[in-house]
Amino acid sequence: MKKLFLALPLALGLSGASADELQTRVEQMMLDSFKANGIAGLDRQKQDAVQKACSGLTPPDAETMKKLEAAEMATIKWPTDGNFTGGDWKEGQKIAASGRGLTWTDKTADNNGGGCYNCHAMDPKEVSEGTIGPSLEGYGKLRGSSEEVVKYTWGKLWNSKAYNACSDMPRNGYGGILTETQIRHVMAYLFDPASPVNQ
């Protein structure tokens, strides 16, 4: 009886260790199988807390998600002048349509695209639009421009993981993909009544 009692936790411990060992080897593989090229350095192969937590078959538990989201929320940089507007929707349109930037064939980390159309519908007239993210057609017209909506949108653009730790959307501001000025332009593309998104 005593023997059986001892054997059980041992067996469980072993299977746990083997899954961990596999994970360690995968992490090593994700480093060893890559090389730095231009602006795409090997630091990109190391996961941060959010990336690591969201690489499993299922998302982490609710409590872990909340903790991760709080940490990401703290990284959001709100507009320096307290004003969310002032962008140019025409500039925003260019940023939304461009999927360029940050690959090893890009020379600098500046002037990146937002790649919005890769995953979202925005201008109802555009047919070449992705479907991974929700449609943003009529964004400002449908949601209005209350402070709550505007603030949420800025935050979501800056760091999507603050609202859903395992969101598929890149962290545009936090990750240095877009500048504050560029995010302001994308805001205008989403909210400006004259923007094609709201026609």
Added chain:
Amino acid sequence: MASPMRIRAAAKDGVTEVRVLMSHVMETGQRKDSSGAVIPAHFITELTAKHNDRLVLAAEFGPSVSTNPYLAFKFAGGAKGDKLVVSWVDNKGDSRSDEVQIA
């Protein structure tokens, strides 16, 4: 020297269907490389197809034709075992001629 073409020719009910795949860069002369230099024009200008010694197709090609062009056409006549020769010449004077037997 230019790479060989892949030619298929099949006769049925007195009509021969020919399908030709050519290996050629077909540069328009309008593109620039990464350093901004114009990539010189290099494209097929003339193509002929002969059934035995009879000319069955003569075509003028130009820079609007795609890389590795594909050409399909039919002609009246031709029988199994007959010779079909497809030839092309490009603007640099390079040429290529390939022969198949009609299936």
Added chain:
Amino acid sequence: MRRQLLFTALGAAIALTSPLAGAAGDELNFDAYREMLADGNPAELLEMEGEELWRTARGPKNATLEQCDLGRGPGVVEGAAAQLPRYFADTDKVQDLESRLMHCMEAQQGIPSAEIINGQFLKGERGKLAALVAYVVTHSKGKPIAIDLSHPRVKEMYDMGERAFRYRTGAMDFACSSCHSQDGKRIRATQLPNITKPEGAAEGWSSWPAYRVSNSQFWTMQHRLWDCFRQQRTAEPVFASDVTIALSVFMAGKGNGAEARWPGVKR
């Protein structure tokens, strides 16, 4: 008469130069267009070049590849690609078609693997390897994909590949799964197979390597994976590295039983 024929010739050419001609643009459906292309898939030109390379004595050892063992015995090309990747005892490695050909080029012809690993796609010996790929895969066209997952080393690579598939990293937090784990999704107009399901994995695995009409290039699976990682904004994957083999085993293994359609033709 001459004018009539000229028109026919140009008509055939236009089908290749204008991607949207004849396709239902509104539906974002390129199937009809692909069907038109399949008849004259320029990958066949690569296949001819590859067959020639297979039989030509080359390299410092001035040898052909006719003794290369792709898993079905020395020199057997028929059906070999459909069973790759597999475990090879002589190298003690799980190898895909490209890493196996690279091994044969070094072992039999004396062409250093480093030249291929450090080279560029479409160029030099790596470009020649792609032509050999075109030749070998054509001899598995129509065959069922049959990866031996009962081999412990292959199964181990499959498990690593499954985790690598979901491994989020890089400047945009993407993993393969960010785009390839749901049905019916698109990036812009490009339809994305759901690789977490057998049908989607088979679609991905069985349609590459392929000739890409938009840039007139023949892309192998190594090339395809390399560009996926570029778009994911990771660092650059090393040619034939473990992650590329692991992901290939995962995709091929999940797609087991589906029919290989190699070489494909893509927009």
